[in-house]
Amino acid sequence: MPRYKILLVDDDESLSQVMEYNLKEAGYEVQPAYAAEEGLRLFPQADYALVISDIKLPGMDGLEFLHRLKTLSAQINVVMITAFGSIEKAVTAMKSGALDYITKPFNKDEFLLTVQKALERYSLYEENRRLKNELGATIQRRQIITLSPKMQKILEIGEKVARSSAAVLINGESGTGKELLARFIHFASDRADQPFIPINCAAIPRDLLESELFGFVKGAFSGAQRDKRGKFESADGGTAFLDEIGELPPELQKKLLRVLQEGEIEPLGAEKPRRIEVRIIAATNRNLEEMISQGQFREDLYYRINVIPLEIPPLRERPEDIPLLVKHFLKIQSPEREIKLAPGVMEELTQNIWKGNVRELENVCKRMTLLSQTDTLQLSDLPWQVKSDKSTHFNLPFDLPDDKLPLEELEREVIVQALNKYEWNQSKAAQYLQIPRHVLVYRLEKFNIQKPEKV
Secondary structure (H helix, E strand, O other): OOOOEEEEEOOOHHHHHHHHHHHHHOOOEEEEEOOHHHHHHHHHHOOOOEEEEEOOOOOOOHHHHHHHHHHHOOOOOEEEEEEHHHHHHHHHHHHOOOOEEEEEOOOHHHHHHHHHHHHHHHHHHHHHHHHHHHHHHHHHHHHOOOOOHHHHHHHHHHHHHOOOOOOEEEEOOOOOOHHHHHHHHHHOOOOOOOOEEEEEOOOOOHHHHHHHHHOEOOOOOOOOOOOEOOHHHHOOOOEEEEEOHHHOOHHHHHHHHHHHHHOEEOOEOOOOOEEOOOEEEEEEOOOHHHHHHOOOOOHHHHHHHOOEEEEOOOHHHOHHHHHHHHHHHHHHHOOOOOOEEOOOHHHHHHHOOOOOHHHHHHHHHHHHHHHOOOOEEOHHHOOOOOOOOOOOOOOOOOOOOOOOOOHHHHHHHHHHHHHHHOOOOHHHHHHHHOOOHHHHHHHHHHOOOOOOOOO
């Protein structure tokens, strides 16, 4: 039998000790408290399966205690204890969310039977939640189509860290699938039945960003005719996904730091902060460390969000994923048709650089499917000009050395000489080398080739 944790709140020390003894004898772990205020302090410190509370307590009574508990955890099961002559209060408690009640005086068997029923309900809820979380994680996992060992490793790490509340920072170029990974982590966690709120920090106008993130109260500014919950408050209990966090203005970086450090938000115009419990997953395609050195990003915030760093490789570094993704996108775009690829099309798609990554590949598949006149996509359907299949054979103007040949250095030198030949006109140099211009640009970045100042 699982060792369930029970919070027992009763100011009658003798009765509380008897109940505690009976519960421990039955195999439960018990934390006693002798006032509602003490119970509220202890409740967040452990995962309690059940709370047992007397209705009549000194200071805050049991009904107010029940209300406060439900604001902390809507799902917590609470059994109330009441005197025989105060059953109407127990009925009120049931209407306010209590699971059951038991009247004093009661015997051991009656008490333990009530506790057992409450814990069976808790066990059923936890099992349903576990199955729901597993299903949600499986569905999200299937959205990430990959054979890449690098991506498989990232998903393994993501699944492990999902069980914690640690902040995650996802790095990767635009279009690599950062939000898909964030959703996977959320749905693999215990928060899967709570909100997942995506926030694109670059898409929200700067003058609206603070109110969108933190909300506002009525009268906070002209036009604020009612209270509005911000994105963080909407994500309470769940996950807030901050996409393009590098675009967050410095003044809001400080407020985000407070969310991470204190678990508090301060809506515009509010007299006091509000407590929230939210997991932060951030994503960026910018170099935050470089931004820190330039004074554009807070170093303390960076270390707060970079607890678990995950780097999604660009599509050009995982070409084994391209055939799978192409088939997936073609099926989505035209489920009623069986789209095929003519010889050479998949090879062209695989060899492309894909600076827009998976998003660019998806758009190309969509365009080809919509514009093609047949169910077989041809090379002519590609949105770029395909070079001739006829190879030009020529003899190298030098003999291969007997020792090692540094191919990358040789490639770099050929590119530099081609650019010099055409006075650094990239289009002409690319045509001369028989490669698309964007491939030449990628090679320039790869080899850090820069145009001389005097050319």
